[in-house]
Amino acid sequence: MTGEARISLSGRPDFEAIAAWVAPEATVLDLGCGDGLLLKFLAASRAVKGYGIEIADENVLACVTHGVNVIQGDLERGLQGFDAGSFDYVILSQTLQAMRHTEEIVLEMLRVGRQAIVTFPNFGHWQARWQVAFGGRMPVSKTLPYEWYDTPNVHLCTIGDFERFCADHSIRILERVVLHAGQRVAFLPNLLGSLAVFRFEKRH
Amino acid sequence: MDPRDATLPRSVGAVAPRQMRFAEPIRLTGGAAIDEYRLVYETYGRLNAARTNAVLVCHALNAAHHVAGHYADDPANIGWWDNMIGPGKPLDTERFFVVGLNNLGGCFGSTGPSSPNPKTGRPYGSSFPVVTVEDWVNVQARLADRLGIGRWAAVMGGSLGAMQALQWTISYPMRIRHALVIAAAPRLSAQNIAFNEIARQAITTDPDFHGGDYYAHGVVPTRGLRIARMIGHVTYLSDDAMMEKFGRVLRSGKLGFHFDVDFEVESYLRHQADKFSSYFDANTYLLITRALDYFDPAEAHGGDLAAALAAARAKFLVVSFTSDWRFASARSREIVKALLDNRRDVTYAEIDAPHGHDAFLLEDPRYHALVRAYFENAAREVGADRGDAGGAPLEEGEPVRVATGGGLAA
Numbered sequence: 001m002t003g004e005a006r007i008s009l010s011g012r013p014d015f016e017a018i019a020a021w022v023a024p025e026a027t028v029l030d031l032g033c034g035d036g037l038l039l040k041f042l043a044a045s046r047a048v049k050g051y052g053i054e055i056a057d058e059n060v061l062a063c064v065t066h067g068v069n070v071i072q073g074d075l076e077r078g079l080q081g082f083d084a085g086s087f088d089y090v091i092l093s094q095t096l097q098a099m100r101h102t103e104e105i106v107l108e109m110l111r112v113g114r115q116a117i118v119t120f121p122n123f124g125h126w127q128a129r130w131q132v133a134f135g136g137r138m139p140v141s142k143t144l145p146y147e148w149y150d151t152p153n154v155h156l157c158t159i160g161d162f163e164r165f166c167a168d169h170s171i172r173i174l175e176r177v178v179l180h181a182g183q184r185v186a187f188l189p190n191l192l193g194s195l196a197v198f199r200f201e202k203r204h
Numbered sequence: 205m206d207p208r209d210a211t212l213p214r215s216v217g218a219v220a221p222r223q224m225r226f227a228e229p230i231r232l233t234g235g236a237a238i239d240e241y242r243l244v245y246e247t248y249g250r251l252n253a254a255r256t257n258a259v260l261v262c263h264a265l266n267a268a269h270h271v272a273g274h275y276a277d278d279p280a281n282i283g284w285w286d287n288m289i290g291p292g293k294p295l296d297t298e299r300f301f302v303v304g305l306n307n308l309g310g311c312f313g314s315t316g317p318s319s320p321n322p323k324t325g326r327p328y329g330s331s332f333p334v335v336t337v338e339d340w341v342n343v344q345a346r347l348a349d350r351l352g353i354g355r356w357a358a359v360m361g362g363s364l365g366a367m368q369a370l371q372w373t374i375s376y377p378m379r380i381r382h383a384l385v386i387a388a389a390p391r392l393s394a395q396n397i398a399f400n401e402i403a404r405q406a407i408t409t410d411p412d413f414h415g416g417d418y419y420a421h422g423v424v425p426t427r428g429l430r431i432a433r434m435i436g437h438v439t440y441l442s443d444d445a446m447m448e449k450f451g452r453v454l455r456s457g458k459l460g461f462h463f464d465v466d467f468e469v470e471s472y473l474r475h476q477a478d479k480f481s482s483y484f485d486a487n488t489y490l491l492i493t494r495a496l497d498y499f500d501p502a503e504a505h506g507g508d509l510a511a512a513l514a515a516a517r518a519k520f521l522v523v524s525f526t527s528d529w530r531f532a533s534a535r536s537r538e539i540v541k542a543l544l545d546n547r548r549d550v551t552y553a554e555i556d557a558p559h560g561h562d563a564f565l566l567e568d569p570r571y572h573a574l575v576r577a578y579f580e581n582a583a584r585e586v587g588a589d590r591g592d593a594g595g596a597p598l599e600e601g602e603p604v605r606v607a608t609g610g611g612l613a614a
Contacts, residue, residue: 027547029218049547057570060553064521064577071540119307 012038014093015180019045019118019195021175022148026088030113031105032076032095034059036068043068053079076101089115097153098119104192107169110202114173119197122178123160124190142181143194159190162198170203219273219283221608222601223313224350230308230343233498236333237476243347244606245269245305248289249297250594251352255413257588258301258342261285262361263435263494264367266484269310270608271304272297275307281608287567294576299588300357302384306606308343309335309491313606317487318419328487330416335491336501337364341371345379345423352598357586358579359536360384361374362564363531364371367499370539373516374501382582384517384575385525388536389563390509390542391500394528399439400493403432416487425486432489437476441529442560483607509538510545519549521578523571525563528555551578586609 001126015038022028025047030039033052042048046141052070054060063070076099079090088111092105094140097120099105107115121143122128128139138148157165159178166173178185178193221244229239230503246269251258261271272283272290289295289302291349306314309332317332333600348356359369359380360361366388405412410428414421438446450469465471505511520543524536533554543550555571564569584587 032327051544051550057553060551061573061577062572064551064581067581069549069551071544071550072554073552081537083545086545202550 007187012093013179013198014195015041016092017177018093018117018163019044021137021199022046022089024049024145025049026093027086028089029053029079029082029087030091030093031109032077032092032098033063033068036063036066038091038093039063039068050147068078074140075099075105078104078111079108080198085114085126087113089117091117092117093122096200097156100154101167102155103120103165105169106163106165110171115199117197117199118162119195120157120162122159122190122196123156124160125180125194126191127194129191141194159193159196162196166198166200169177171200172203173198173200175199206266212289214290215286216273216290218276219246219248219270220275220459221246221313221604221606222597223604224513224601225293226343226346226350228346230339232333232339233336238308238315238333241308241315241343242313242319243305243308243315243343244310244604245303245601246271246273246283247304247351247597248272248302249300250592251301251597252588252592253595253597254353254587254588257353257357257583258303258348258351259295259297260348260356260359260372261289261295261302261304262344262359262365263304263307264361264363264365265364265496266480266489267312268306268310268545268608269304270312271302278436281283285565287565288572288575292518294572295360295579296576296583298590299583300412303347303351303353305344305347307335307340307486309495310379311485312608313490313604316485317416317491318485321518321590327419329419330487333576334486334492334494334498334602336495337367337371340368340376340495341375344368344372344503345376348379348552350507350599352595354378354379356382357582357588358382362386363388363561364496365497367496369499371499372374373518373520375514380518381586382521384521384523384577384578386521386535387528387531389523389531390502392497393535395437397497399402399435400497402435404490404494406431406435407490411533414487416490419487421518425479426481429481429489430474430485431478431484432486433480433484434473437473439530440560440562442529442558444527445559449560454585456547495559511537511550513542514546516533516543516546516548521551521575522552523564523574524554525559525561525571526554527558528561528563567600 028048028050030052035055039050060072083193090109131139177197179195223242223244224241229237231237267284270283272286274282306312309316317328319327354526358593359372365402366385373383397481407428410425413425455467502509503510524533540552
């Protein structure tokens with residue numbers, strides 16, 4: 001692991017959980033890859049052959065600066081141009097909640113990838129519940145840093161919601177890690193975890 | 205801007221073309237051969253001691269070897285990609301040794317239809333064989349050999365120039381580290397070929413064309429070339445860019461009820477046509493549009509572009525522009541898909557620029573920042589550092605004086 005890759009971990013506790021699941025030298029497609037640091041981390045720690053998809057110009061530039069392969073495109077239009085089963089893993093890291101076509105993109109991930117990995121902020125975390133229930137306000141926290149009027153998040157869900165979604169769509173959950181403040185949460189994860197990481201595949 | 209600040213982008217300054225003669229015959233894809241030829245080229249920056257920092261810049265339809273800088277005796281004649289190439293520019297000549305040439309069949313000094321055929325002493329004219337993108341790349345490889353460049357750090361081009369970069373990765377996979385494929389298509393569409401055919405028909409039906417041997421008659425098919433240029437030029441611009449630039453503005457403020465110039469756009473097209481036809485050779489125009497038509501690396505693989513690119517080992521930067529309808533973004537995505545299928549390293553950027561196909565020649569901050577970042581990584585990879593003690597090309601061609609027209613575009 002390179003020094004730079006280690007530094008990037010501090011801001012993104014889900015990186016290490018994802019890396020632990022990804023087989024060495026696998027092929028990875030990272031949807032909404034942002035500045036490309038997850039792919040850079042996976043290349044350094046797992047020697048993956050990775051590509052990102054990203055819509056924002058400044059993120060495409062950041063990926064080039066980080067030496068990460070990136071394809072500029074809009075996820076909302078699906079993954080046309082990517083063949084079925086052409087990647088070992090398709091990752092959607094902290095982007096699910098900002099997607100309009102949530103259902104479509106998860107199904108597209110499972111078409112293109114043999115397995116899929118998603119991470120998302122858990123709206124069931126107690127702080128979020130507390131702020132709505134007793135503050136009477138939309139929650140603002142470290143994993144949900146936006147005000148209601150400027151949030152890119154249009155499809156927030158809880159860990160329970162996502163597991164229900166998987167059951168309804170013939171998706172088999174292979175692994176789940178729930179985190180808070182960089183630490184794993186085993187007890188009451190839907191209440192105490194602020195970030196969820198799932199690995200899943202199509203039920204055959 | 206302080207001109208003394210060495211970190212600010214600036215011009216490579218005064219440059220001079222050189223020529224190299226090649227005595228060994230080159231066999232062309234079409235079966236013909238050219239026994240001897242000369243190539244005119246320019247270089248900027250210094251080849252490093254390890255010879256790893258050379259970048260070839262390929263020209264498109266009507267440009268040539270004068271890529272950057274200006275001529276000491278003609279300061280207004282600025283290279284066609286001067287905004288991209290120079291000290292501190294996206295392709296930084298403080299780090300890279302940049303080579304631009306006029307392709308075989310060209311009309312800016314390299315052997316072409318207007319050059320004398322050594323067998324007859326008269327211009328080749330109609331007897332100059334059709335050349336392809338593959339032929340150009342083979343000729344460029346010979347120039348690289350003579351300059352002592354075993355492997356390019358990058359080959360870069362826009363439009364037809366991008367096709368040459370792509371062909372390099374197929375023809376000489378071990379001689380190119382990076383391919384910058386900008387505003388490209390993996391092959392022309394029927395519509396693209398149709399536009400080329402209209403241009404060629406305009407030229408070949410001009411009474412002054414004389415079957416391609418107009419040199420002997422002391423005339424040039426100016427009318428045909430003018431129309432060819434007009435039709436080509438329109439395909440380089442977007443509808444929005446033309447509307448923005450000209451709108452429906454009238455030359456004299458009111459309709460003339462005649463067929464002379466009414467609208468500004470007509471005046472502009474006529475001006476472009478006059479300028480172009482004064483310096484460009486009609487036979488070269490035919491040759492280059494034909495090379496465009498014939499380019500189709502997938503054809504030899506049953507139309508499978510991924511199979512055609514299976515040999516490629518380079519890393520790729522593919523860039524398209526959203527308003528380019530000549531080579532639309534979807535055409536670049538075909539290239540990206542074929543590279544992904546081969547698991548090649550590829551980055552693809554779709555620049556939201558309004559200018560159409562010509563956007564690749566313009567200064568767009570997102571586009572230039574991307575190319576700059578890409579070359580910074582490439583520089584690290586090949587050890588192209590500022591202030592490298594430097595080597596020199598194996599062979600230096602002779603200085604030459606040639607006309608390059610002016611305001612060269614796509």
